[in-house]
Amino acid sequence: MSEKFEMTNKVYREMFINHLTFQWGWNYERQQADGCLFTLTPVLKRLYKDAPLEERERAIKRHLEFFNTHATLAPLLFGLIAALEVNTPEAEKDSITSIKTGLMGPIAGLGDGLFWFTLWPICASIGATMAVTGNIFGAIFTFVVFNVINQGVKWFGFRIGYTKGMDIINSGSGDEVIKRISGAATVLGLCVAGCLVSTTVKLSVPLEFASGDGKIVVQELIDKIMPCFLPVLVTLFCYWRLKKTNGKEAVRLIFGIMIAAIALTYFGILG
Template sequence: MAKSNQLTKEEKKLLRQMYWRSFTLYAAVTPAKQGASGVSYSMQPFLNTFYDDKESKRQAMKRQMGYFNTNIAFLPFLLGVTASMEKENAQRENFNEESISAVKASLMGPLAGIGDSLFWGVLRVIAASIALTLANAGNILAPIVFLLFFNVPVQFIRWYGGKIGYTLGNQYVSDLYESGMINVLTRAASIVGLVMVGAMTSDMVEFTLDWNMVVDGETVLESQEMLDQIFVGLIPLAVTLFCFWLLKKKGVSVNWLIVGVIVASILCAAAGIA
């Protein structure tokens, strides 16, 4: 792995800008993009440096506005990897641009799971237990101890994670490109990304059918139970695929899809369907 002292002065400056800008990840969250605007803002110094012509920069900015959601502690590492790939794309004429979004999408899910478990599930609990012990003893430093115990490790990982991600990406992305394995990586990353999207669909899209078959006042067939026997999550999957079809094939905007889903949900609830 390349060491941080091998970075140029300009690259170190860009990494510092990325670190401070990355605090804005969830400053402007939307249901369709989550932290995409924060990612785009954090990556802007790199894009301004790597791309000279407006069209290439525009395409890069568009790539960085894709859906993004991960743990804030590992964000700089992922941004560093992404920046190294953008640099490679700017320098190589036939670089596979799809690999940038694919790798980013495939990493954000696992890093979110690890980060949430490690920092929110473990470190925060330990910090809170220490602070509560001090608070019960009447120590006024309890909240300060909690903030320091939690934030110092997080910021340490954030600061060095960006450098590691960038230097790691610089070396291995170049090697993958030279060996022709970049296409294999892109394919694998795309598959992982699709798996993550599928998991998110199953976990986040909910629809319970309450429209049952009733005979003489007695329920003889529960529709939701019957559907679950055929395919668990069949209706949420169908709704998701229908929205995707409207978005990609019919050009319906995300805002209209959100409004449509809200209206349909209200109508289904009012009619007793779901």
């Protein structure tokens, strides 16, 4: 059966197109299981074309088990699953479910770190900076760049997963590779967050005190000690409150900051 299968560009293309509807069948019982099976259908229908009905049923049920991972990096895992389907004897294919279950969690964490906590903030911060300066292409830039990279990773993910996935698994370095990429993404995300705070969070103290013939400008003193100190302080306070309340007071925190900013600005304490 597997000797007759050939992974062609047409199969990759069909998997990519099917994956565009990956989240459409999401449900609370098995979450992305329907999308998982539909994405793998181009491989399974060729692989089991002449197989007995019982084997085809087992293959379908095998990929209708609970599944949940990051949608953008899921093609990496699907490429690996396709390679396993082709190269694993029928009697041992229950192991595919174990491998899929074991990898979907790390891939989900890696995807969140790379895309939602790194790529999206980078694209959004650049687009927001463009929009603040009056450039109407700010929002367009954010969505176009993010989706070009997002879809590009999916397109090449199937190929990389199929050709390189087995090498990583066989070498036993899969966890190490994921940890390194995740660590690099975390560092990059922190750098972007720092730049975002310093460029978009605006907070200053307009207070001035007379000193003989001169005057002391409070904001200038703060900037000499640590530039952007007040924006960082407010950001750390928001992070502390969100972490302490597990995000449950996000709306209250937003309105609280708005009210405090209006009041302190009215009385001339903040600028």
